[in-house]
Amino acid sequence: MKEGPDIALLGSLIGDPARANMLMALMAGKALTATELAAEAGVTVQTASSHLSKLEHAQLISPRKQGRHKYFTLSNEDVGDFLENMLGLAAKQGYMRTRTGPKDEDLRRARVCYDHLAGELGVKAYDSLLKHRYLLEVNGDLRLTASGKAFFDKLGIDTMPMKALRRPLCKACLDWSARRSHLAGSLGTALIDKIFENGWAKRRENSRIVTFTREGEKKFSRLFS
Amino acid sequence: MKEGPDIALLGSLIGDPARANMLMALMAGKALTATELAAEAGVTVQTASSHLSKLEHAQLISPRKQGRHKYFTLSNEDVGDFLENMLGLAAKQGYMRTRTGPKDEDLRRARVCYDHLAGELGVKAYDSLLKHRYLLEVNGDLRLTASGKAFFDKLGIDTMPMKALRRPLCKACLDWSARRSHLAGSLGTALIDKIFENGWAKRRENSRIVTFTREGEKKFSRLFS
DNA sequence: ATAATGCTTCGACTAATATCGAAATATGAA
DNA sequence: TTCATATTTCGATATTAGTCGAAGCATTAT
16 A cells, blocks of 8 residues: 555645644735744744755745845645645634634635635636536536637636636635635636725735725625626 | 544544555445454454444544454444545656556556445446436536436336435535546435346455456446446 | 855754554454 | 464654754844
8 A cells, every 4th residue: 555646745745734824824825935934833843944954855935035134935725725635624624723713713704815816706706607608617627618718708818818828727726614616716816806806805914914995895795696 | 723523533534554544445335353453454453443443433434343243333424525635636746656556556446435336437337427418517516317217217216215314315526536526425325226236247355446247347337328 | 354144064962753563352153 | 271363551662853042144224
């Protein structure tokens, strides 16, 4: 039984609380410095440096040097999707860190999942896109239809340049709280960027939580009804 | 950042090589005794007992006492699906335990994924079912059509009694080797059972690998063309 | 230059835990 | 009963790995 990939390595990397905290912080999508990540993890910078080098070596995170700062992000969306998936099983099994509080409610409502929108509102958008046949599921792949292209055009999202990217245009990601799919891929990224750009919502500091303005949520709901 | 579920706990459980080996062995779907799992993990029974109690306590595996033996299986298909997912990321990141050998090729071809068929042939069946519209993807859920019901009826699989179960009839599971979906859920279980029953294939001892007979593979391919 | 900030390396300490031998418990066989 | 097998518990050991202080390197600010 020594066939196949080694999940123990991946498990042990995530199995340390400090590293898990770092990865969760990076799930918010923003690039963070080593010092910031140390604070998130609740350890000194020396300890953090050791953890970060392990995560980097395993290609779960990628560094980007900028002056004397070193910014980290998750290496790619596969890592983000997997972590979301892991959150799903952990939640289902009842591995919770804190008693459910008001923050938890906000988190379930709307949050950043690495580079796209997750939570109830993310699922809502996804469902709506499928309902109106802006997206179609074909053989496990997600495809953008002509009317979908028009829909995003009207939103001010040009889907043309995305075609060229190696990264899939649209993709489903399983939501840990709703246990339903939401939109990922470069289209998912473009959508959440547009939401922030329009001022419909903003990131909560040091959190994955996305807080919609009253007006923003109204517009969002009308758009994805 | 102490919001949400605790993935570190889940990670550390899988992070130990002995436990990871045990879980991988259980991915073959067969119930195994504590002694067998100890052998799979390469540790003594005392050590295995300790690991098993941890996995059981975390509800990743479930025991079933039978005389003086204690049989373990994965607790539910969510655990199996998650492990398959984890294998996917581990493989993509290049966390392999052994150099790719002939066994690896067989594993990619056809294998058991806890309680259903995975690998190239599993993906092939899934694609075919969608192509012929025996299955439909509706809003992220998989639905069996009337013609699909007839298809399985002809195969000798009665889908009626499955309706009553709480477990979903059909469900997609992401394949680690093909990085495509294959059929899970109770229908997936029924299908692989039928394959074994028909003598089209059999499990390889102490492995997830499923070996098809020449004749069996021909019939399988014709069925899911 | 000199100082300050961000990060890494080194070394020592500590805590956690995987490990197994020995013994205990439980079930089944003779 | 007596013996054999399966599993668990206890206790001791050893290894691992997370931790941080101190020092070093690199970059930026003054």
